[in-house]
Amino acid sequence: MSDNFQCLRENMVNTQIKARGVNDKKVLAAFHRVPRHMFVGPDQELQAYEDHPLPIEHDQTISQPFIVALMTEALKLTGEEIVLEIGTGSGYQTAILAEIAGHVYTIERFEKLSRSASILLDKLGYNNISYRVGDGTKGWPEEAPFEGILVAAATADIPPALMDQLAPNSRLVIPVGDSRSQDLLIVSKDDRGNLDRESLGGCRFLPLVEDKER
Numbered sequence: 300m301s302d303n304f305q306c307l308r309e310n311m312v313n314t315q316i317k318a319r320g321v322n323d324k325k326v327l328a329a330f331h332r333v334p335r336h337m338f339v340g341p342d343q344e345l346q347a348y349e350d351h352p353l354p355i356e357h358d359q360t361i362s363q364p365f366i367v368a369l370m371t372e373a374l375k376l377t378g379e380e381i382v383l384e385i386g387t388g389s390g391y392q393t394a395i396l397a398e399i400a401g402h403v404y405t406i407e408r409f410e411k412l413s414r415s416a417s418i419l420l421d422k423l424g425y426n427n428i429s430y431r432v433g434d435g436t437k438g439w440p441e442e443a444p445f446e447g448i449l450v451a452a453a454t455a456d457i458p459p460a461l462m463d464q465l466a467p468n469s470r471l472v473i474p475v476g477d478s479r480s481q482d483l484l485i486v487s488k489d490d491r492g493n494l495d496r497e498s499l500g501g502c503r504f505l506p507l508v509e510d511k512e513r
């Protein structure tokens with residue numbers, strides 16, 4: 300069966316990711332290595348390499364492979380960076396980032412999702428990931444600044460704490476819009492702290508839920 304999954308994985312990389320223009324070699328290598336079928340329920344293993352999101356616990360989703368690839372490529376990681384991810388979810392995007400970055404700090408609001416992701420990622424041998432349960436809109440100030448920030452949930456406004464925690468010469472990728480559709484934005488900060496925005500096109504994510512009580 301593992302050979303079958305490898306075959307499905309190669310097919311996913313070729314037809315969904317490379318074919319749509321993601322060419323970063325580190326990103327493609329990460330997609331070849333991470334066993335996406337282990338990040339979904341046993342009844343969904345065979346669909347894990349298909350071209351769409353899939354449901355996970357707490358009514359959340361594991362993102363479409365192409366979107367994970369596009370967002371990862373947008374960070375332009377070279378291998379040593381300290382990265383922040385908001386919305387651990389299944390942990391799949393976390394694994395892709397951990398393959399490429401120096402260290403990944405990942406925040407998830409549901410404890411159960413964070414715990415399942417950390418158990419699986421430990422089992423797969425990743426030792427460069429730190430997990431936090433809480434509201435990712437506040438970032439992770441103790442570990443800032445970050446040389447890449449990836450937000451896997453949609454927001455109308457970019458949380459100011461995340462902009463503050465972005466290092467100079469670094470990029471933040473985030474879906475910005477309403478609940479129906481968003482623009483996938485790359486916000487770049489230069490060495491003087493100036494910001495620039497670029498859109499990668501439309502996308503549809505579940506909402507980034509801010510914890511108002513904290």
Ligand code: SAH
Pocket residue numbers: 359360361362385386387388389390391392393406407408409412433434435436451452505506507508509510
């Ligand atoms: N990259 C994940 C995507 C999960 S969906 C994957 O492919 O599996 C988005 C995730 O963001 C959900 O797990 C949701 O619970 C989480 N989330 C939403 N708002 C959040 C917040 N304010 N802080 C942290 N996580 C949040």
